Amino acid sequence: MAYCKICNEFKTNGKSELLKHSETPRHNRFKKVLEENAALRGKLDLYLNSSTDKLVIVLEVRLILFLAENNLAISLIDKLIAVLLVCFPKDTVLQQLAMAKQKCGNIIRFGKNIKTLKK
Numbered sequence: 001m002a003y004c005k006i007c008n009e010f011k012t013n014g015k016s017e018l019l020k021h022s023e024t025p026r027h028n029r030f031k032k033v034l035e036e037n038a039a040l041r042g043k044l045d046l047y048l049n050s051s052t053d054k055l056v057i058v059l060e061v062r063l064i065l066f067l068a069e070n071n072l073a074i075s076l077i078d079k080l081i082a083v084l085l086v087c088f089p090k091d092t093v094l095q096q097l098a099m100a101k102q103k104c105g106n107i108i109r110f111g112k113n114i115k116t117l118k119k
Ligand SMILES: [Zn+2]
Pocket: 004, 005, 006, 007, 008, 021, 022, 027
């Protein structure tokens, strides 16, 4: 017994039967839709399943919020990251953190622009 993932059906095992089934309009229609979805799913998985990337973004936002909420200078971000790297040298999330005062300032400005657009 063979199973067609595309049509979600069981088929007989014969080679000619399977070849004939692969040429049916129904199978080809579902195949096209699944291929389109697979491409989108791949992009979505890249974004959602890379948990380390997500943690890096969360860390960046937390550090920026820490500076902003305590009225600290954005230029402190470089030294703050350096201290964190010394304290936690094996932290993989911290090692991927690529943020300097320029990026920090841009994120704060970008967030500020979004807030003013919503009003
Ligand atoms: Zn099929």
